[in-house]
Every structure is written in C-alpha cells, then in structure tokens.
Amino acid sequence: MSQPIGLTAATQLYNESVTRATSRQLSVVDLFKAAATLGEAGQKQAVLDLYRIWLAYNGDDALHYAAYYNYGVALMDVRDHVGAINALRESIRQKPDFYPPYINLGRALEDSGQGGQAVGQWLALVNNLPAVNGEAVTHKITALQQIGRVLEAANSDSAAEDALKQSLDINVHQLEALQHWISLRQRQGKWPAIEPWERVTRKDLQSGVSSLSLACLADEPLFQLAKAYTYARKSIGMPKVVTQSAASRREPHKLRIGYVSSDLRDHAVGFAMTDVMELHNREDFEIFGYYCGINRTDATQQRIMKAVDHWTDINGLDDDQAAAKIAADGIDIVIDLNGYTKDARTKVFARRPAPIAVNWFGFPGTMGTPYHHYIVADETIIPESHELFYSEKVLRLPCYQPNDRKRVVSERRPTRAEVGLPDDAFVFCSFNGTQKTTPRVFQRWMAVLGRVPDSVLWLLTGTADANDRLRKAAAQQGVSPDRIIFADKMANPDHLARYPLADLFLDSLPYGAHTTAADSLWMNVPILTLPGRSFAARVCASLVTAAGVPELIVSSSDDYVARAVELAQNPQQMAAIKAKLAAGRDTCLLFDTPRLVRGLEDLYRQMWSDFKRGDLPVPDLRNMDIYHEIGVDLDVEAAETLTDEAYLAQYQDRLAEWNAAYPIAPDSRLWTGKRRGTADGISRRAVA
DSSP states (O other), rough: OOOOOOOOHHHHHHHHHHHHTTTTOOHHHHHHHHHHHHHHOOOHHHHHHHHHHHHHHHHHTTTTTHHHHHHHHHHHHTTTTHHHHHHHHHHHHHOOOOOHHHHHHHHHHHTOOOOOHHHHHHHHHHHHHHOOOOOHHHHHHHHHHHHHHHHTTTTTTHHHHHHHHHHHHHSSOOOOHHHHHHHHHTTTOOSSSSBBTTTTHHHHHHOOOOHHHHHHHOOHHHHHHHOOOOOOOOOOOOOOOOOOOOSSSOOOOOOOEEEEEEEESSSSHHHHHHHHHHHSSSTTTTEEEOSSSSSOOOOHHHHHHHHHEEEOOOOOOOHHHHHHHHHHTSSEEEEEEEEEEOOOOHHHTTTTSSSEEEEEEESSSSSSSSOOEEEEEOOTTGGGGGGGGGGGGEEEEESSSOEEEEETSSSSSOOOOGGGGOOEEEEEEOOOOOOGGOOHHOOOOOOOOHSSSSSHHHHHHHHHHHHHHHHHHHHHTTTTTGGGGEEEOOOOHHHHHHHHGGEEEEEOOSSOOSSHHHHHTTTOOOEEEEOOSSSTTHHHHHHHHHTTTTBBBBHHHHHHHHHHHHHTHHHHHHHHHHHHHHHTTTTTTGHHHHHHHHHHHHHHHHHHHHHHHOOOOOOOOOOHHHHHHHHTTSSGGGGGGHHHHHHHHHHHHHHHHHHHOOOOOOOSOOOOOTTTTTTTOHHOOOOO
C-alpha cells in the first residue's frame, strides 16, 4: 500500500482536480482516484467538496449516478446521515437498477434512527433483483444480512431468523449469519437450536456455531477448544505484531496492567470489576482501563474511571491504533475481559501489544489463540484433570469470580403480589437468559414442578414469543402454563431487591449461572447446581462452594430433581441453608474481594517472573483442525449424558480412524498413537 500524501501535495491535487472538474475534463475514474488519495491523506472535507463540485458541473455524464453513490458513501464516513440519504436516493433515482446504493441507503436510514425505513429499503432490493448472477446474489445476501441484523437489534427475533435463513439458503458459508441464526433460535427457546433443513446440514450449523452459543448448547469442552481455535485462525487472522515497549523498561517498576473490555459499565462484568479496580495495590501496580463498548457513560463506568490510574476509550481507534496505544503505554500484562463476546477487540490482542495476555472472567472458556498465554480459574472450574481442554496455561485463584461488595440494592422491597407471584407457593427461580434454557434443563424443571404441586417457576422474561413457547412446552409436559411466571427486566438495584421473593434458584446446564448466581447468594437465595465438564458448566459449583454451601452441588440429573424436591418439602433444611448463607456473607471466600485481588496480583507477579525467565507459556494448538472436524460430526447436545470416559472415547476412536488414513502429529491431549483402553491413551498437560 502506498503512503498517504502530505498536506501540500493534497492541496495541490485538490486544486488541480477542481479545475479539471469545473472544465468538465475530470473523468469519473480520475475523480474516484483523486477522492481516494485525498481520503487516505485524511482530507475528508476536500473529498466532499470535490464530489459536490464535480456533480454540479458534470450533470450529463453517463456515470453521474455512480459519483452520487460515492458521494453518499463519503457523507456516511463523516456521519452526515441526512446528506448521505439524499445523495444515495439521487443515485437510485438516476439508475434504479444500480444496486449498491440500496445497501448503503438502508444503513444511512438505520444510523439516522429510521430502522423500519432501512428494512424496507433492503426488502425492496431483495424483491427487485432480477438476475441470477454473482453480483445480484451478493447484493441479495448483503441485504438479507442487514435485515437480520436490524431486526435482531429490535428484538424482532422470528423475522430476523427468517431473513438469515433466506441468506443461508443462498450461501451456507456465511459464518456470521450462521452464528446469529443459531443464537436467535436459542434466545427464542426454539428447540432443537441446531435444526438442519434441506439446503443446510447439521454439520454446516455445528461448523458455524459461535463459541458463546456452543457453551449454551453443549457441555463439550474439546469441541469448544477447537471451535475457539478455528474462529481465531479464520476470523481474527494473523495481523502484524506491534512494537512492544514494556519488555525494555528497566526494573524495578510498577507492573502496568491493562484491562480491555466493552463491559466496563452497567453490565455484569462492570458491576463485578469495580471493587477490583478500587482495591489494586498502587505501590506495585499501575492500572489502565481500555474501553471498547457502547458510547454511553453510566454510574458504574464513572466509578471505574475514577478507580483506574489511566482510562482510554479505544472506540475511535482501529485495531492497529488501539494496539499501538497499549504498546505505547508500556503495558506489561493485558487482560482480556471480553473473550468471544459482543464488541470484543480480539484483533487488538492478536497484535500482541503487551508481553503477556490473560483470559479472565469475561468469557467462560478457552480462547484457543497463540497469543493468550494464561487463563485464570480455580480448582473447581478447572481441576487438573481438565487442563487438556484449554490452550492457555491455567493459573488459579481461591475463587475465580470477583464481586462488588458495594453493589446497590433498592431500599424498597416488592411483595410477591406486586410481581405476580402467589403468596403461599414455593417459588423456584432461574434468572439466566432464555438462551441458557435447553430441552434437558426444562425437562428437569418440569419434573421438579410435577413433584412439588404447590410451586411455581419464576423466570427472567424473554420476548413474548419466547415466553409463550416455554409455557406451551410446560403444558406438553403436564405442567399448567400458569405455573411459569416471568419477571420483567429492570435496573440491577431493583432486580436484586426482588431476589428474596424466591425460595430456591435452579441452575442451568451446560451454561450455568455466573454473576446471577453471585447475586442470588448475596441476596440469601440458595442455588442448586449440577456441574458439567466445561468452564461455563462449572462456575456455579465454584461459587456455591466459595459461599460455604457445597451441599447445593449434585452429581446427576436425577439427584438434581430429587434434591430440589427435598429442599422444597423440607422448610427446616432451607432455613438452615439460608441461615448459613446469611451468617457467612461478609466473611466467605466468594465475597472476599480483597483476598481475590491479592491473589490476582500474586498471579500477575508470577506471570511477569515467567516472562523475565523466558518461561512464558506457549499455547498448545496442535491438531485443532482435526478436533474441530471430529466435533462437527458429533451429537454435541448429547455430550452431557455421557460419562467422562465415554465422552473422551468418542474423540479417541475418531482420532484412531484419522491416524489410520492420515498419520497425526503427536498431541499432548488425547492422541499418543495408541487406541483407547491402553495405558497411555490419555496424557495430561503439565502445568508449572
């Protein structure tokens, strides 16, 4: 790529181009070249002026419509939505069968708050494309993707799902469309979430499922590892590494810790991290916050901004610029508080802006990248025998999850009648999102309700259609739909205040309650959990253990139902557990944030020591393509019904089949060149 020209050269190019435009001697091709050069030089206003002048003097040019289109794009680039709308409409008026402006006009309408008009514009394009050729197909796919995106943001889930399905009918190899289609089905409580149709196979869908949706779908940690690796390799790629400055700074110095997140605001991650930021030891650590979330400041963000030593909003920076900023700040250890979640800036981490990168708290699983060196967990979430499911080196805290001891709870506590709950019923609750409710989870809940007649299930509301779907599913299992009651979404202080109206929180599997579990325990509501193999399936067990009530952990689905029924029918047991929670709340491990921060800082020191000795861990990513290929062919949703031995055996047997045809490179996880059942059929990853 050529270097941008300087200001003097840009001014000269602009003046020459204007002279040629007014004398009608500047062709459209030369116009586009000049505008591109001026744009690369950062002369956005000059680009707009040049287009405006050319359009005024060259009205009879055969490509006048194309210049209007580019002018509209340039106006969008400076966020002049009204001007862009007018320019793009003029391009369409001049040549209705020129389709690119339809896409951009829809986006300009959306950006100006006219979402309905935007969808209408894209639908017009979809319905008017006459030819079956590459260009028309590309435009139609793009329009359908945009329709799906806007409808999803507007909570029109069913219509968004339909638009994405039409897009996938045309081309199934659209990773983002596949991810959102499955996520939409999970959010609507449509089972099975992985439902193939004539032109899209189960393998297609499982190949495209996102890491976060997979965590909600299946207790499948090996496939989750391979999925994370595949996404990182294909979608994040291998960008150029930025220049690091931290490694050359002289010691002794304070370790510079950079927390990167889109959720340092009124969000579960933001709520939990406030206390951490405030408690860091400033004699040994300098704390940097890098924010990449929505452009809105709230009370939680203001508290975090005050707590950190340095705050940078990187939304206005591209990935290269953001990485360069982190490197220029001399960050020693950069913490990924997003993982593969919304608005993550994984490409910034791929540029390796700091010597050490850590995966902690924001994403319940492995990142599967060559540039995340450590994952922070605890003994319950990742026991030693589970380390083979993670590419990062596992380091542990006594309890991995931070909590804010200063969380605000509304003083006004509602009554059961005010929230639609019966006064005399035993209230089971689950305030996880609908996407975490699988058919097996719901079946267990209905079995519990069936055996506790005077009980109801209080769920966090989804869309009206999703709520209706769950009520119908209850009726199909012999439970009155009236016993499923939905709690409206509300501000966190008000939400916390209503927790005590419930008697027992029922956890979900494979993606259990995390911050919702901590909220429940903070408000003295016990939570019953069945841990699985994967990270997301074991967090709740960690939290109830840290809260001092490990008796709320069960080992099988039958035990889960039986224990829930037992607790509902034994007021003395429930009272004893609640008393135990209340007595230990201010002293238990779960809410001992000062201890967590001290432990976290010790881990940071250990990481830095590893780095200085040249012992920085190298993520083990061997044979991940093969693991992914195996995983997409398995019935991943059935994984939670398998014993650990049977689960691993699926992969060992498939690996043996692979090796018979194509010899496999030595792998530290499952494959040692021998069949399942031999002495060294499974080897463990050593962790220093």
